[in-house]
Amino acid sequence: MGYPQSALADEEELLLHHHPHWKMLILPSITFVLVTGVAGVALGVASARLQSTAANIAMIAAAVVWAAIVGWRCLVPLISWKCTHFIVTDRRVLIRQGVLTHSGIDIPMSRISNVQFRHGLLDRMLGTGTLIIASASDDPLEFDDIPHVQRVHSLLYQQVFDSMEYRRESVHGREAAFEPMVDDVPAESKPGWRVGKRR
Incomplete structure (x- = not known):
């Protein structure tokens, strides 16, 4: 069973599963293209203008810098x-x-009091x-x-809304279960019943 199905309880139905929007990856993608281009130019210049030993050192240095920047600014955001x-x-x-340290927030539907969204152009x-x-007693989460x-x-x-309706029906159902039936009411307390001694 894959994620997120493995994180669900028994009989819990998955309705939606999203990663953040891909716009988070725009800057890492641009960084990758720019760094790769600069590294390629640096390797070409080093191989053309330097002696073999110096060229090898420069190429290794350029590759190490490229890998460090790509790992830090591209790979980490992607993961x-x-x-x-x-x-x-x-x-x-x-x-x-x-990634290494996991964190999580669970918000039960029954505790959600308000849902809003905000987006610009x-x-x-x-x-x-x-x-x-916004949950029942906590500050709103964005x-x-x-x-x-x-x-x-x-x-x-x-x-x-469905959760509120379900809770309301459950409360009404419990209240109805405790309401006495007409036949269960003592005869003396029924309307129009007169209590008196028998002659």
């Missing part, structure tokens, strides 16, 4: 993006993130935005770069 999960089930909202063009979830944030907002709103 972080891949290891960040926004999950919605029929019972809760889950956020999981981290660029976010609307890219189909992303910030989702704001989650940036949620893909299709309006659809996610609508889905969460519907799930919260």
Whole structure:
């Protein structure tokens, strides 16, 4: 069983699973292209103008610098993006993130009191935005770069509404279970019943 199915409880239904929006990878992609281009030019210049030994040292140095920058500015953001999960089930909202050290937040649907979203012009063009979830007693939580944030907002709103309706029906059901039936009411307390001594 793959992730996120392995993180769900029994009979919990997965409704949505997203990584952050791909716009998080734009800067690492640009960095990769630029660094690779500069490294290629440096290798060409070193091999053309330097002696064989010096050229080899310069090429090794350029390759080490290229690998360090790509690993730090490109590979790490990519792995972080891949290891960040926004999950919605029929019972809760889950956020999981981290590579070596994992962290997570679980928000039960029953505790969500308000759901909002925010996105500017660029976010609307890219189909992303910030989702704001307010729970019963805690400060609102903001989650940036949620893909299709309006659809996610609508889905969460519907799930919260269904959860409230379910709780309301459960409360009414329990109240009805404790209401006495008409036949269970003592005869003396029925309307129009007159109590008196028999002659």
